[in-house]
Amino acid sequence: MSFSLSAIPDIRFGAHEIDNIAAHAKVLCGNGKAAIVMDGFLAGSGLGNKVIDLLAAEGISAEIFSDFAGEPKLSHVQKAGNAARGASLVIGIGGGSALDIAKIAACTAASGEDPMHYALAVNPLPKNALKKIMIPTTAGTGSETSATNIFAGAEGKKLWIWGAETKADLVILDPALTVSLPATMTAWCGMDAFIHAFEASTNRNANAAGKLFGHEGMRLIAANLERAVKQPDDLDARGKVLLGSCYGGVAIDNCGTAIAHNISHAMAGLAPIHHGLATALGFEVSLPWLVEADTDDLNAAAVALGLKNASELPAFVTRLMDVCGVPRSLPAAFVPFFAADLADEMRATENQPMRRSTIRDVTDADIDTFAAAIMNMNKGN
Secondary structure, eight states: OOOOOOOOOEEEESTTGGGGHHHHHHHHHTTOOEEEEOOHHHHHTTHHHHHHHHHHTTTOOEEEEOOOOSSOBHHHHHHHHHHHTTOSEEEEEESHHHHHHHHHHHHHHHHOOOGGGTGGGSSOOOTTOOEEEEEESSSSOOGGGOSEEEEEOTTSOEEEEEOGGGSOSEEEEOGGGGTTSOHHHHHHHHHHHHHHHHHHHHSTTOOHHHHHHHHHHHHHHHHHHHHHHHOTTOHHHHHHHHHHHHHHHHHHHHHOOOHHHHHHHHHHHHSOOOHHHHHHHHHHHHHHHHGGGOOHHHHHHHHHTTOSSGGGHHHHHHHHHHHTTOOSEEOGGGTTOOHHHHHHHHTSGGGHHHHHHSSSOOOHHHHHHHHHHHHTSEEOO
16 A cells, blocks of 8 residues: 655644744744634634734734635635735634635735635645644634635535645644534534544545544544533543544545535535534435445444444444434425435535545435435424
8 A cells, every 4th residue: 555644734732722822923924914814703702802912912913804604605715815915824713614714815815816716626726825823613624734625616516725735834722712612513513523534534545644543533522522512611522522623634634535525515505504414414324325335444443433343333423413412404495405406416526526435336326315315304493
């Protein structure tokens, strides 16, 4: 076997590590200007002003861009890129949306190009991207360590910008920043992180390095997610889930995802839904089919979780979703759509890499089966 392990950013882990952000920023940009990307809710919480004050004490001026909410859209990344022009450092704080927007903005601000210039790797990314610090406040996407960045194009379809140039120069993992995340979001984000680690460890691209991070990511999340959901102030549980999410990000950066993400990206192409919830639903629906492949990697993932073999994985995942309170239902926005609509999205060009990487060949009949299982769930909750 031959493989490569992509660069992993400098990572600083610890409760209240954000208090040291100014010293870290000073190393990266001197007395330059910083652009802070965070959503309006976080900006309104006072966290943004705290970071501005910390930076100012070291002679670094900063401004906040917070004109976005929900999943990243083309208009969000365009505005963020404009806001970051003239800065030498971009600081992304928040969930995967904020981090993806920040990483893309660091590239477009440097080049002056529109994000669509880089979508789906049509053109190479600029080599002079701005310096980047990524600070996740959710434990789910792993975007802080990844070279992949997702946003919705003008037609609402999920697109990606990929490349080492988008990677963070520094990642700050501060479990204290995740304490305020509601139980529902903690569960959905945690399931997304678990599935990242699992799919990267078991798909066609799985390699020894990806499995090293993926298996440990799964173990940390599976052992601590319920506690993080039910005891939100438990910094030990929060920290372990956050670290597991980060490891999952490293794993997918090297090995990618698979069928569960094909389903969740397709769902997002139909109607608004939280990515973590969509991925969890797609994972539970497809996992019994997947484990029939009975590969060494599937069995190794099961053993890493303390199970005997891959056949025990579906029940394990269902229990994890149950104890964390993950609903098996779809938002009301899905009412107008049918299984055929979701199947069409699963077959869309932008979703084929995840289909192809799945360890079992995903036939059109399989797609129809998964789409029907998803769209037969209750809608309107």
